[in-house]
Amino acid sequence: MPTVAVVTTGGTIASRRDEDGVSRPVVAGPDLLATGADPAATEVHVTDVLSKDSSCLTFADMDRVRAAITAELSNPDIAGVVVLHGTDTMEETAFLVDLHHADRRPVVFTGAQRTFDHPESDAQANLSSAIAAATDPAMRGRGVLISFGGVLHSVPGVRKADTTALDAFRSVHSPTHRHRAEPLPWRPISGLRVDVVAVYPGADRVQLDACRSAGAHGLVLEALGSGNANPVIVEAVRESVAAGVPVAVSTRVPRGSIFPTYGGGGGGYDLAAAGALFSTDLRAGQARILLAALLADPDLDDLEKEFDRRSRIEP
Numbered sequence: 001m002p003t004v005a006v007v008t009t010g011g012t013i014a015s016r017r018d019e020d021g022v023s024r025p026v027v028a029g030p031d032l033l034a035t036g037a038d039p040a041a042t043e044v045h046v047t048d049v050l051s052k053d054s055s056c057l058t059f060a061d062m063d064r065v066r067a068a069i070t071a072e073l074s075n076p077d078i079a080g081v082v083v084l085h086g087t088d089t090m091e092e093t094a095f096l097v098d099l100h101h102a103d104r105r106p107v108v109f110t111g112a113q114r115t116f117d118h119p120e121s122d123a124q125a126n127l128s129s130a131i132a133a134a135t136d137p138a139m140r141g142r143g144v145l146i147s148f149g150g151v152l153h154s155v156p157g158v159r160k161a162d163t164t165a166l167d168a169f170r171s172v173h174s175p176t177h178r179h180r181a182e183p184l185p186w187r188p189i190s191g192l193r194v195d196v197v198a199v200y201p202g203a204d205r206v207q208l209d210a211c212r213s214a215g216a217h218g219l220v221l222e223a224l225g226s227g228n229a230n231p232v233i234v235e236a237v238r239e240s241v242a243a244g245v246p247v248a249v250s251t252r253v254p255r256g257s258i259f260p261t262y263g264g265g266g267g268g269y270d271l272a273a274a275g276a277l278f279s280t281d282l283r284a285g286q287a288r289i290l291l292a293a294l295l296a297d298p299d300l301d302d303l304e305k306e307f308d309r310r311s312r313i314e315p
């Protein structure tokens with residue numbers, strides 16, 4: 001009988017609503033499993049790592065989740081790992097784990113949109129599907145996956161795209177099981193500060209400069225369209241890069257790739273000329289994780305090349 005390790009971190013899947021309708025992550029892992037969501041032919045062992053709404057997670061928490069998964073995989077008898085996680089930042093933690101995942105056994109993230117005690121909760125169905133994926137030999141070698149609402153996603157380029165829909169996740173491109181880049185050597189990201197700066201009509205450089213004053217090691221622009229900003233932001237980016245604080249350009253647009261094509265002083269071409277990195281397919285949350293993971297590696301010799309390569313999703 002295959003054994004699956006279930007690592008819990010909190011989120012709606014582990015939440016109950018109180019009398020005021022407020023959801024809190026208070027359900028322990030063994031109680032989640034006690035509902036019979038695990039298939040009869042699978043042995044499951046549960047480890048509670050965190051009990052947090054995922055909107056409260058820090059880089060240190062994400063490092064901890066990654067360490068817990070690695071500890072489970074050190075046991076050769078484990079067929080795969082399921083991670084129960086809030087949906088708000090699942091795309092970030094799952095991507096961090098995927099960047100470093102050097103094992104052919106599946107790691108499958110899941111969660112829920114409706115609390116564990118909701119009469120029509122999606123918690124049990126999602127948990128069952130994730131356990132099934134974690135024991136499926138066809139999932140070996142596919143890296144980290146998100147199993148949610150009956151859909152299985154590769155992690156790079158995936159994002160929460162609906163606040164309430166039961167199939168909450170969408171990919172930047174049509175779902176693909178892409179060719180995986182080789183895993184990055186593991187380095188914790190908890191000592192790093194990487195901020196996301198929003199670009200909007202009339203945006204000035206105040207946020208960007210404030211992040212640098214706060215000690216940011218890197219910045220991600222959530223830019224407009226295919227990766228555009230304005231001349232004031234371009235100038236601030238040029239200064240940031242010259243001062244050794246790299247800036248990666250993503251976009252607020254949900255789908256499609258990001259290209260440095262527009263000139264005119266504030267476009268993507270100008271941002272690239274000012275030294276910005278371009279996140280070809282990743283949106284801001286995952287671009288931030290990639291930048292942090294690369295900045296955490298003291299042996300990395302070409303940040304631009306690695307960021308470019310790992311921000312592309314090959315079909």
Ligand SMILES: NC(=O)C[C@H](N)C(=O)O
Pocket residue numbers: 010011012013052053054055085086087088089111112113114
């Ligand atoms: N559906 C959810 O899990 C949302 C919750 N706020 C979380 O991310 O922890």
